[in-house]
Amino acid sequence: xxxxxxxxxxxxxxxxxxxxxxxxxxxxxxxxxxxxxxxxxxxxxxxxxxxxxxxxxxxxxxxxxxxxxxxxxxxxxxxxxxxxxxxxxxxxxxxxxxxxxxxxxxxxxxxxxxxxxxxxxxxxxxxxxxxxxxxxxxxxxxxxxxxxxxxxxxxxxxxxxxxxxxxxxxxxxxxxxxxxxxxxxxxxxxxxxxxxxxxxxxxxxxxxxxxxxxxxxxxxxxxxxxxxxxxxxxxxxxxxxxxxxxxxxxxxxxxxxxxxxxxxxxxxxxxxxxxxxxxxxxxxxxxxxxxxxxxxxxxxxxxxxxxxxxxxxxxxxxxxxxxxxxxxxxxxxxxxxxxxxxxxxxxxxxxxxxxxxxxxxxxxxxxxxxxxxxxxxxxxxxxxxxxxxxxxxxxxxxxxxxxxxxxxxxxxxxxxxxxxxxxxxxxxxxxxxxxxxxxxxxxxxxxxxxxxxxxxxxxxxxxxxxxxxxxxxxxxxxxxxxxxxxxxxxxxxxxxxxxx
Numbered sequence: 001x002x003x004x005x006x007x008x009x010x011x012x013x014x015x016x017x018x019x020x021x022x023x024x025x026x027x028x029x030x031x032x033x034x035x036x037x038x039x040x041x042x043x044x045x046x047x048x049x050x051x052x053x054x055x056x057x058x059x060x061x062x063x064x065x066x067x068x069x070x071x072x073x074x075x076x077x078x079x080x081x082x083x084x085x086x087x088x089x090x091x092x093x094x095x096x097x098x099x100x101x102x103x104x105x106x107x108x109x110x111x112x113x114x115x116x117x118x119x120x121x122x123x124x125x126x127x128x129x130x131x132x133x134x135x136x137x138x139x140x141x142x143x144x145x146x147x148x149x150x151x152x153x154x155x156x157x158x159x160x161x162x163x164x165x166x167x168x169x170x171x172x173x174x175x176x177x178x179x180x181x182x183x184x185x186x187x188x189x190x191x192x193x194x195x196x197x198x199x200x201x202x203x204x205x206x207x208x209x210x211x212x213x214x215x216x217x218x219x220x221x222x223x224x225x226x227x228x229x230x231x232x233x234x235x236x237x238x239x240x241x242x243x244x245x246x247x248x249x250x251x252x253x254x255x256x257x258x259x260x261x262x263x264x265x266x267x268x269x270x271x272x273x274x275x276x277x278x279x280x281x282x283x284x285x286x287x288x289x290x291x292x293x294x295x296x297x298x299x300x301x302x303x304x305x306x307x308x309x310x311x312x313x314x315x316x317x318x319x320x321x322x323x324x325x326x327x328x329x330x331x332x333x334x335x336x337x338x339x340x341x342x343x344x345x346x347x348x349x350x351x352x353x354x355x356x357x358x359x360x361x362x363x364x365x366x367x368x369x370x371x372x373x374x375x376x377x378x379x380x381x382x383x384x385x386x387x388x389x390x391x392x393x394x395x396x397x398x399x400x401x402x403x404x405x406x407x408x409x410x411x412x413x414x415x416x417x418x419x420x421x422x423x424x425x426x427x428x429x430x431x432x433x434x435x436x437x438x439x440x441x442x443x444x445x446x447x448x449x450x451x452x453x454x455x456x457x458x459x460x461x462x463x464x465x466x467x468x469x470x471x472x473x474x475x476x477x478x479x480x481x482x483x484x485x486x487x488x489x490x491x492x493x494x495x496x497x498x499x500x
Contacts, residue, residue, distance in 0.1 A: 041143030043425040046410035051087030060245040068420035075429040079146040102144040116159035117334040124344040137283035138326040146187040168224040177240040184241035203303040221299040262436035290329035386486035403456035459489040
C-alpha cells in the first residue's frame, strides 16, 4: 500500500476525523470569543429591550416603542421569540450569559452546516472543507443576531428538499409546517425559505409541463416528487407561517422592505459586497464551484441552477444576503453523495458527546485567555458605545428630547431608557427616506433644516461625526461633555428661558 493509500485509511479513522472536526470548531469558537461580536452589534440592544417590554406587558408591540419620532407608527417585533429568549438569558445570567448566547449562535450555524453537508454527502472531509469555507465566508459577514437562526433553519430546509428530491420520499418534507411555524416567529427571512420551496415547486411544475408537450427534456434531472403533495405541504407551511401574534401581517413587513431603495446606498451592510477581503473571494469561489458542479453532472438540475442564480443576485446586491447564496452553494456542492463503499460512518453518540465535552472545556480555557469575561466585555462595549457619555446624562438628567447617532440608537434604547431615541436600527419602522436623510444630514455640512435636531435638548454624537464638529460653532448648543468616543451637546435655550 502506498503513502496515499495509508493517508486515505488514516483519514477515515473516526479518531482522526473527530480531531479534525474539533480543530475546525475550535477555530470558530476562538474567533467568536476574541471578537466578542455579539455585544458589538448595534441592533442586539434594542432586541434585548423589546424582549424586556414583551415580558413586562405580556403582549407584543404594535407601534414604534422607544422612539420619539415614530412612536405612533405601526411596527411589528417580528423576532419576538428570539427577543424574549434574549431577555430571559440576560435576566438569568447577566452580560456574560448574554455574550455567551452569541457564541452559541455562531457555533450553531457552523455545526448545522457540517451536519447538513454530512447528511447529503456522507463524506467527512468534503463536509469538513465545505464547513470551513462557509464559516469563513459568511458566518462572520454579520454579527450574531436573529438572522443566524434563519441560516440554521434554511440549511435544514434545503437539506431536506435535496434529500427528498434524491430519494423520492415526500415524507421528509412533512416537517416543513412546523419548521415554518417556528421560523416565522424568530426572523422575517422565513420568506427566503418559502421562496426557495416555492421555486422548487415551480421548477417541478415547469419540467412536468414541458415533458407533457413533448419537448426534449432528457438533459434535465426528472422530477421525483408528486406536484400535488408538494403543493399541499407548501400551503400548510404558508398557513403555519401565519400562526403568531402578527399573523399574515408579517408579509406586509416583507413588502415594505422590498420597496426600500435609499438605505441601500447609505448603510454599509445593505450595500453590494466590496470584494476587498479574502473572505469575499472565498465566497466567490464557493459560488463559482457550485455553478461548475451543477453543469458538470450528467443531468442538469434545473432547480439547483435556478436557486444559485436567484441567491447570487440577492447576494451581489447586499452583503446582508451573502449567507443566502453561500449556504445554497454549499448545499449544492454537498449534494453529490460518495459511493457506498467510500461513505464515512456516522459518529456514535459517545463520540459526539466526547467532542461536545472537549469543546466546552476548550471554551472555558480560551475565554480565560482571550478576555472573555464580564470585565473584558464591559471594556469592549465601552470602546464601541458611548457608555461614559450616557452615564453623564444619567447623572445630570437634562431636559430632552434626545438627538442621537444612528449606530448608537439601539444601544441607547437599552442603556439610556429615559430618553426615546430619534432613530435606531429598525429601518422598517422609520422608513427608507427618513433613515437615508438622517444619515446624510449627520454627514453633511449644515446644522439647520432638520426638525428633529431643531427641537432637541440633548445631542449625543460620535466626536468624529461632521455634525458634531459643526455644532461646536452653533450658538443654539453648547458642548458639555466629550471623551474619546462621544460629544454631548445641550441646548442653550430651554422652553422660553435662557439657561446658564
